[in-house]
Amino acid sequence: xxxxxxxxxxxxxxxxxxxxxxxxxxxxxxxxxxxxxxxxxxxxxxxxxxxxxxxxxxxxxxxxxxxxxxxxxxxxxxxxxxxxxxxxxxxxxxxxxxxxxxxxxxxxxxxxxxxxxxxxxxxxxxxxxxxxxxxxxxxxxxxxxxxxxxxxxxxxxxxxxxxxxxxxxxxxxxxxxxxxxxxxxxxxxxxxxxxxxxxxxxxxxxxxxxxxxxxxxxxxxxxxxxxxxxxxxxxxxxxxxxxxxxxxxxxxxxxxxxxxxxxxxxxxxxxxxxxxxxxxxxxxxxxxxxxxxxx
Amino acid sequence: xxxxxxxxxxxxxxxxxxxxxxxxxxxxxxxxxxxxxxxxxxxxxxxxxxxxxxxxxxxxxxxxxxxxxxxxxxxxxxxxxxxxxxxxxxxxxxxx
Numbered sequence: 464x465x466x467x468x469x470x471x472x473x474x475x476x477x478x479x480x481x482x483x484x485x486x487x488x489x490x491x492x493x494x495x496x497x498x499x500x501x502x503x504x505x506x507x508x509x510x511x512x513x514x515x516x517x518x519x520x521x522x523x524x525x526x527x528x529x530x531x532x533x534x535x536x537x538x539x540x541x542x543x544x545x546x547x548x549x550x551x552x553x554x555x556x557x558x559x560x561x562x563x564x565x566x567x568x569x570x571x572x573x574x575x576x577x578x579x580x581x582x583x584x585x586x587x588x589x590x591x592x593x594x595x596x597x598x599x600x601x602x603x604x605x606x607x608x609x610x611x612x613x614x615x616x617x618x619x620x621x622x623x624x625x626x627x628x629x630x631x632x633x634x635x636x637x638x639x640x641x642x643x644x645x646x647x648x649x650x651x652x653x654x655x656x657x658x659x660x661x662x663x664x665x666x667x668x669x670x671x672x673x674x675x676x677x678x679x680x681x682x683x684x685x686x687x688x689x690x691x692x693x694x695x696x697x698x699x700x701x702x703x704x705x706x707x708x709x710x711x712x713x714x715x716x717x718x719x720x721x722x723x724x725x726x727x728x729x730x731x732x733x734x735x736x737x738x739x740x741x742x743x744x745x746x747x748x749x750x751x752x753x754x755x756x757x758x
Numbered sequence: 759x760x761x762x763x764x765x766x767x768x769x770x771x772x773x774x775x776x777x778x779x780x781x782x783x784x785x786x787x788x789x790x791x792x793x794x795x796x797x798x799x800x801x802x803x804x805x806x807x808x809x810x811x812x813x814x815x816x817x818x819x820x821x822x823x824x825x826x827x828x829x830x831x832x833x834x835x836x837x838x839x840x841x842x843x844x845x846x847x848x849x850x851x852x853x854x
Contacts (some may be wrong), residue, residue, distance in 0.1 A: 546851065692784035693785070693786050693799070694797070697786075697796060719777055719795065723779035
């Protein structure tokens with residue numbers, strides 16, 4: 464059986480499973496181990512179950528996982544499962560839980576390096592165009608830190624840093640088709656219309672300070688509104704990656720404090736724009752905000 | 759209208775297991791027991807700040823009337839209604 468080594472979110476990962484979206488590194492001491500294991504005793508229902516330090520879940524016909532202590536992922540893939548989909552659960556849900564267990568603030572956001580020091584994060588409901596926006600920035604020459612999950616750590620000065628995740632982004636077929644050769648792309652799951660696009664050449668390998676967070680909404684024109692106070696807190700709280708994980712793991716207080724810290728150092732905006740054009744205008748707005756706002 | 763009525767001379771105090779954070783001129787707080795969180799507008803936040811030590815509704819109104827231009831009767835009505843809301847939401851409690 465092969466063993467694979469990857470790096471994601473500044474963690475070295477040793478895995479019994481191939482994870483093609485992650486960045487391959489040499490064999491070395493790992494922070495996180497992904498291990499093949501029979502987990503029949505956890506296949507009783509379809510719920511997430513959690514106690515501090517441990518969280519397990521069963522996705523019928525696909526995969527069962529037991530995620531422990533921020534360093535171990537036990538995985539039982541069903542023999543008949545769609546393997547790419549099982550892989551997506553490993554690099555998505557399971558890694559998300561690991562990050563949460565390690566005390567990071569995990570947001571459902573992608574992140575773009577806007578200069579040598581800082582990043583802008585983009586959040587939005589499914590279909591609001593997060594990945595399309597990330598792709599537009601990449602087409603304009605910017606580097607991407609993460610496509611889906613933003614892991615944020617705080618230093619002792621209160622600065623918030625977003626960690627580089629892995630060098631691939633997910634795109635809907637129409638966008639992928641326009642900008643890339645589909646033959647070279649992997650679908651997320653066998654029947655999916657969403658594809659992984661490799662972003663090695665434009666992957667930012669270093670963590671970046673969070674300068675601003677943008678909530679993407681669809682509108683007729685490009686316009687933005689800055690958020691302050693309790694409304695800013697409330698809005699940011701809604702961007703947490705699977706809030707129920709925070710609750711299951713008993714980390715509400717830590718999460719509350721982190722959200723408050725983040726809202727203090729990052730500028731928060733709701734931004735409206737047409738879904739599939741005006742990318743250049745959006746980029747201009749983001750770049751302007753990064754120049755004026757010194758907090 | 760609120761379910762609880764609080765007398766003017768009743769001591770009230772903040773619940774202990776609340777985590778609060780200042781956001782600009784507003785306060786947000788988390789109720790650890792329920793996992794619910796609350797946001798307070800600037801005026802509510804100003805009132806909350808005066809509740810750091812146990813205090814009666816009467817004293818609270820006295821203090822607020824120094825800071826805000828408001829008639830005693832108005833202040834008493836608004837503040838007692840607000841405090842009752844906070845008690846209902848378990849952010850404040852009456853203390854002996």
